Amino acid sequence: MSVQDQSGGAANSGAAPPTPVTRKWWRPELGFALAVLALGVFVLVDTRNVSATSLTGPGPRFFPMLIGAAVVLIGVFYTIDVLRGGHGDPEEGEDVDSTAPTDWKSLGLVSLVFLGFVLLVTPLGWVIASGLLFFGMATVLGAKHPLRTVAISVILAFGSYFAFAKGLGVTLPAGVLEGLI
Numbered sequence: 001m002s003v004q005d006q007s008g009g010a011a012n013s014g015a016a017p018p019t020p021v022t023r024k025w026w027r028p029e030l031g032f033a034l035a036v037l038a039l040g041v042f043v044l045v046d047t048r049n050v051s052a053t054s055l056t057g058p059g060p061r062f063f064p065m066l067i068g069a070a071v072v073l074i075g076v077f078y079t080i081d082v083l084r085g086g087h088g089d090p091e092e093g094e095d096v097d098s099t100a101p102t103d104w105k106s107l108g109l110v111s112l113v114f115l116g117f118v119l120l121v122t123p124l125g126w127v128i129a130s131g132l133l134f135f136g137m138a139t140v141l142g143a144k145h146p147l148r149t150v151a152i153s154v155i156l157a158f159g160s161y162f163a164f165a166k167g168l169g170v171t172l173p174a175g176v177l178e179g180l181i
Contacts, residue, residue, distance in 0.1 A: 029082045037075025043068030109140040125175020126165070131157035 047064040113136035121129040134153035143149040161181065164170040174181060 027082065027087065029087055030079065033075060033078040033082050036078055037072060040068050040071030040073075040075050043071060106140060110137065113137055113140060121175075122173050123175060125177050126172040127157045127161050127177055127181065128175060130160060 043064060047061055047068055050061045050064070113133060116136065117129050117133040120132065124132075131153045134156045135149055138149045138153065139146075158181075161172055165172045
């Protein structure tokens, strides 16, 4: 734990000495750095389960192992930087008060909307579940026009389904709309 003087080196003319600010070693940046490190380790460990081998050239494990190693390195360097006192400064153009408390209600509602999407995507299908996801997120985050929000959600749901399922060939669950789309 380190103590930093916030006086900026200015002469203190008879006033009380400045109070030292203690810097906690655990900060959100450290949590994120450790999460990046854990993600890299997860990728490396999980890539070992890939069983296909290649007789010529790099096999199917090569690129995931390369990415996993790079993510581990980034996580290590980021963790070291944070432990040495580095921190991210907010963008000057952002209109965000970094000292404001967390809005737990919005965070909880956003989490519930995501959980609902995860639980509904298989039985209802991508189009309905993602439409509910888009509508729920827009509503939780402050959309003022419900009819416009519904219309945009339907367009995004069908648009993303056709772009991925039909355009790119990605298999998405059709759910109750099986055979109709």
